[in-house]
């Protein structure tokens with residue numbers, strides 16, 4: 001657990017299941033898993049992430065999503081996710097999921113209702129255990145499919161920035177190469193016009209092009225954005241020389257939902273030490289540190305923050321700045337944001 005209260009903006013519900021819960025849910029419905037020993041199963045999920053192959057990585061989700069096809073299972077996992085985040089020292093979380101991946105639970109709106117109720121229950125359980133956490137929901141549409149406008153409408157109908165578990169934003173998730181955000185411009189417009197915030201995944205090739213397109217469709221934050229480094233050069237003095245897109249992201253303080261371990265695992269950067277999060281933070285970018293998929297990457301929010309701190313020798317103030325950047329970029333109501341910001345500033 002970190003000494004600094006933590007904020008996470010990019011964490012997938014179907015990428016953060018507890019191993020024990022996976023085993024129990026699988027046993028209850030006769031779902032065949034690649035391993036039944038907890039340690040072996042944990043390694044299997046990790047191996048998918050370590051394969052540095054986005055398609056194999058995404059294949060691990062077939063098992064987690066496959067288990068989340070009843071309201072009870074989805075609600076349970078949503079509740080546990082928030083309890084786990086709070087126990088890890090997270091005081092504000094935005095957790096995301098794609099309702100279209102859970103048809104067994106019901107229609108899009110029904111899935112959203114079940115998951116958000118689970119998040120709210122998780123916040124209540126955590127508070128009862130002495131771990132205060134505010135949680136909000138980001139609804140994702142799969143960019144490889146063609147239901148994004150319907151998903152955006154269902155998300156808008158559930159918009160609620162002030163309540164625990166409330167929907168605050170819309171996102172485009174799934175395989176990115178070949179599925180540019182501009183294909184879903186209509187859905188993004190529906191979300192924005194409906195009062196939701198917008199964040200769009202942009203982590204795969206063509207890196208800078210996808211980031212530029214995310215901004216083009218109105219994204220207020222960029223999911224990952226790690227390949228923005230391709231538009232930067234390390235200068236002779238060790239500082240960053242910025243291309244026009246990187247300069248724009250800096251000038252407009254577009255928050256980057258960086259997920260360092262995941263970014264290494266999918267091959268966006270060779271090692272954590274090569275990740276741009278340290279240079280970005282020190283150059284004044286609105287850099288934030290996130291988990292993406294705690295199960296597949298074998299991380300927690302606190303372990304990820306500690307890994308970044310160690311890789312770049314961050315000072316305590318820099319670690320706190322990452323959290324301040326994150327709460328400044330949160331999509332919740334202003335009252336919640338300033339209350340959480342005060343907790344981080346203490």
Ligand SMILES: [Zn+2]
Nearest residue numbers: 012201223292
């Ligand atoms: Zn993600």
